Amino acid sequence: MNQEAIRDKLISRFGQESIVGTVPFRDQITVTVVKEKIREVCLFLRDDPDLDFSFLSFVGGVDRYPDKPRFEVVYQLYSLKHNHRFRVKTMLEEPEKGMPTVDSVTDIWPTANWHERETAEMYGMVFSGHPDPRKLLLPDHWDCHPLRKDFPIEGTDADTPELPKGGKTEVLSS
Amino acid sequence: MREAQPRTLDRISETFELNLGPHHPSTHGVFRAVVELEGETVLNVVPYLGYLHRGYEKACENKHYHQIIPLAERCDYMGASSNSLVFCLTVEKIIDAEVPERAQVIRVMMAELSRIFSHLFWLGTHAHDVGAMTPLFYGLREREEIMNLFELTAGGRLMPNYLRIGGLNRDLEEGFIERLTAFTNHFERRVDEYETLLTKNAIYVDRTKGVGILPLEDAIALGASGPMIRASGLAWDVRKSQPYSGYEQYDFSIPVQWGCDVYSRYLIRVQEMRESNRILKQALAKLPGGPIRARMPGLIFPPQEEIYERMEALIHHFMLVVEGLKPPVCEYYGCIESPRGELGCYIISDGGPKPLRLKWRAPAFVNLETLALMSKGHLFADLIAILSSVDIVLAEVDR
Numbered sequence: 014m015n016q017e018a019i020r021d022k023l024i025s026r027f028g029q030e031s032i033v034g035t036v037p038f039r040d041q042i043t044v045t046v047v048k049e050k051i052r053e054v055c056l057f058l059r060d061d062p063d064l065d066f067s068f069l070s071f072v073g074g075v076d077r078y079p080d081k082p083r084f085e086v087v088y089q090l091y092s093l094k095h096n097h098r099f100r101v102k103t104m105l106e107e108p109e110k111g112m113p114t115v116d117s118v119t120d121i122w123p124t125a126n127w128h129e130r131e132t133a134e135m136y137g138m139v140f141s142g143h144p145d146p147r148k149l150l151l152p153d154h155w156d157c158h159p160l161r162k163d164f165p166i167e168g169t170d171a172d173t174p175e176l177p178k179g180g181k182t183e184v185l186s187s
Numbered sequence: 188m189r190e191a192q193p194r195t196l197d198r199i200s201e202t203f204e205l206n207l208g209p210h211h212p213s214t215h216g217v218f219r220a221v222v223e224l225e226g227e228t229v230l231n232v233v234p235y236l237g238y239l240h241r242g243y244e245k246a247c248e249n250k251h252y253h254q255i256i257p258l259a260e261r262c263d264y265m266g267a268s269s270n271s272l273v274f275c276l277t278v279e280k281i282i283d284a285e286v287p288e289r290a291q292v293i294r295v296m297m298a299e300l301s302r303i304f305s306h307l308f309w310l311g312t313h314a315h316d317v318g319a320m321t322p323l324f325y326g327l328r329e330r331e332e333i334m335n336l337f338e339l340t341a342g343g344r345l346m347p348n349y350l351r352i353g354g355l356n357r358d359l360e361e362g363f364i365e366r367l368t369a370f371t372n373h374f375e376r377r378v379d380e381y382e383t384l385l386t387k388n389a390i391y392v393d394r395t396k397g398v399g400i401l402p403l404e405d406a407i408a409l410g411a412s413g414p415m416i417r418a419s420g421l422a423w424d425v426r427k428s429q430p431y432s433g434y435e436q437y438d439f440s441i442p443v444q445w446g447c448d449v450y451s452r453y454l455i456r457v458q459e460m461r462e463s464n465r466i467l468k469q470a471l472a473k474l475p476g477g478p479i480r481a482r483m484p485g486l487i488f489p490p491q492e493e494i495y496e497r498m499e500a501l502i503h504h505f506m507l508v509v510e511g512l513k514p515p516v517c518e519y520y521g522c523i524e525s526p527r528g529e530l531g532c533y534i535i536s537d538g539g540p541k542p543l544r545l546k547w548r549a550p551a552f553v554n555l556e557t558l559a560l561m562s563k564g565h566l567f568a569d570l571i572a573i574l575s576s577v578d579i580v581l582a583e584v585d586r
Contacts (some may be wrong), residue, residue, distance in 0.1 A: 038517040039280055069338075070522070071553075073546040076320055087534065089520050089548070093407065093421065095475050096428050100520060124410030127556050135244075150237035150585060159245055166249050 413528025
């Protein structure tokens with residue numbers, strides 16, 4: 014199936030109120046799904062025989078600070094049977110208190126386990142229903158989220174005390 | 188004085204935890220796993236990652252597109268050219284650049300050389316992990332030849348940093364073609380030599396056959412790719428399924444095995460080296476002339492010799508260095524077949540000179556997720572063989 018057919022199938026199944034945006038670029042389309050429906054859409058993408066997205070390439074986060082909604086979670090899919098790829102994503106608002114939350118897809122694609130653990134620690138998100146919500150790459154005692162745009166690239170003395178001190182890294186200004 | 192407690196059955200079967208790594212030669216870097224053992228049998232493996240985490244993606248988001256290429260090669264230093272290739276292909280798709288034919292063929296040569304390079308070192312260290320010392324020396328002999336080829340044409344031995352957005356850094360050095368031809372002519376016989384050391388070696392087969400079973404359904408569910416999934420019986424290779432850089436013009440086959448075990452992964456990688464050699468021979472035969480970099484002023488660097496002669500070229504070069512390449516607002520996912528599997532690069536651009544987001548789909552990271560499943564119920568010594576059969580590069584796992 015080509016990208017347009019997959020998009021149309023999603024829209025006809027879930028309707029405009031769940032599929033809130035589709036952006037084509039070159040030969041790929043990105044479909045944005047409301048947060049509440051993401052599990053349902055993922056299940057449909059995996060189980061529908063015409064789509065059959067059995068392979069999850071990655072789950073990743075995006076921080077669009079200072080734009081709103083601030084966060085995105087991206088799911089890049091591949092169908093081994095039909096040899097097509099597709100990408101869905103969902104937008105997350107930054108709550109007043111606590112962290113943005115989205116449903117985990119680990120039970121749909123077990124490979125999402127590590128991807129979600131990494132995304133959670135890097136962006137400060139909660140994947141609800143995740144079977145093993147520990148940190149993956151960062152030290153347990155670091156209470157910071159380095160891939161957020163408001164986190165300085167050289168780290169902070171309070172949050173990342175183990176990082177080597179010394180002259181600040183020169184970063185090319187754009 | 189207390190009498191020594193008699194060893195009862197329930198005391199013997201008590202489980203205990205053993206720390207494997209982070210500094211252990213069999214982990215090929217700094218990988219740590221807590222292994223739950225009952226006697227010598229592995230009950231569970233819990234990997235702890237991050238000892239080599241350098242904040243690669245964060246660093247990429249703070250660099251111009253052209254500056255990311257050397258960083259990308261440091262991600263997986265065993266298949267360096269594959270990493271710069273996936274990044275260049277993705278950016279070229281975003282800016283809609285057409286790479287000249289000659290550059291595409293040379294890129295295929297570099298990618299296949301890096302595949303052989305990576306598999307050779309894997310073969311040596313894997314054999315070493317299961318107790319065979321000799322294959323390492325044999326493998327390093329040919330690996331040295333490839334490193335000399337990289338050095339000849341690009342300067343760098345491990346990380347050539349030879350690809351550029353839109354093409355290549357420079358044309359091939361004089362003598363490269365002859366030396367690569369000589370290499371491809373004798374490499375097939377060298378692979379035969381490795382096979383005489385291992386393929387029918389009773390000790391090696393005993394250590395690896397039926398060890399580390401990864402059924403196909405689990406391999407797909409856990410996102411395994413590359414030799415891992417091909418050893419579980421699925422003929423899936425991105426070079427065939429969604430060809431890039433002109434791979435559709437080469438005649439090669441995808442090796443498949445159905446054993447799902449360490450031995451199958453070994454057979455796959457050995458066979459892949461032969462297929463890569465076939466591709467190299469075809470690339471040498473068809474290498475066309477012509478430019479080595481596309482022309483897109485303001486997006487791709489102009490040819491070096493023009494900078495000295497033409498004012499406009501100098502201006503474009505200067506502006507690209509200072510201001511960087513500014514792609515349209517977009518997002519795009521590009522992927523290739525690296526020595527370890529599906530290597531992907533997902534870029535979101537906000538129209539500025541630096542990517543808003545660069546997500547690296549590292550195949551070694553995803554393949555490592557299968558470790559716990561594969562090693563349950565095996566002996567601890569087998570865990571070492573299974574871990575090395577995944578072919579991890581910790582720099583890529585931790586990024």
